[in-house]
Amino acid sequence: MPRSRKTPRPPERRDPRAELDELDVVFKALAHPSRRHVLLVLHFRGGEMSAGAIAARFACTWPTTTRHLNILRDAGLVRVERRGRERVYVLERERLRRLVGDWIGWFGEETPAVPPRA
Amino acid sequence: MPRSRKTPRPPERRDPRAELDELDVVFKALAHPSRRHVLLVLHFRGGEMSAGAIAARFACTWPTTTRHLNILRDAGLVRVERRGRERVYVLERERLRRLVGDWIGWFGEETPAVPPRA
């Protein structure tokens, strides 16, 4: 049987079309407050936590948290490592910063050098 | 009858709780590729375009585009001005940059000064 999850974060690519698709998955992942919260908690706890430690901090049930974590993983915003019988989720800080930061960066300059309505 | 739309972007506030709610609406608005695209097009066309000019650039029908624009407006990412019989949508660039930029900014520093798992 093939991999059960889509593609768990391709290591590197610069194809602009693929970049857009990546961004879509990432922004969809960021659309839920619990998932943004997971990322912040992860960050402020040093970048890695076990699934249990994360689940303990949220009101929803553990399976629900697992699903949120899967979505974050599919977006490449966290990666998971098995350690004994725990699974440790590791924040992919650079990727988060690069994708969202670059996107918001488009809006950085004063109005761009294109005539108002051509 | 009261206003037909929720609250169309409160002018200023610093209450952190309210900030989180604002962020939620904003990230939900950014979750759809067409809406992110609208913002970019708006930016690169000088920050304002009529509804028709925007709708003309998208494959979906005009009512669908209108709805996307309403969602962006409710998130405070665009504002709308009536000019004659057109409606001109104006990008709220600063607000977009501030909200998303500040959020991604949390992940800016190297791992924060909190012990790994306490």
Place this chain on the structure above:
DNA sequence: TGATTATTTAGCGAATGAGCTAATGACACC
């Protein structure tokens, strides 16, 4: 091996989201 702990997967129901077509509102111009 069988129990225990840690976590995920399966599957269901309610709510939300996004697309469409048709109908309506608002303004301008004659």
Place this chain on the structure above:
DNA sequence: GGTGTCATTAGCTCATTCGCTAAATAATCA
């Protein structure tokens, strides 16, 4: 005031999302 243009709202359908509970999987320990 009627007609054309610009745009929105209403109402429908289909698909997805998100929460839950119950069952399954995986590693460790007795």
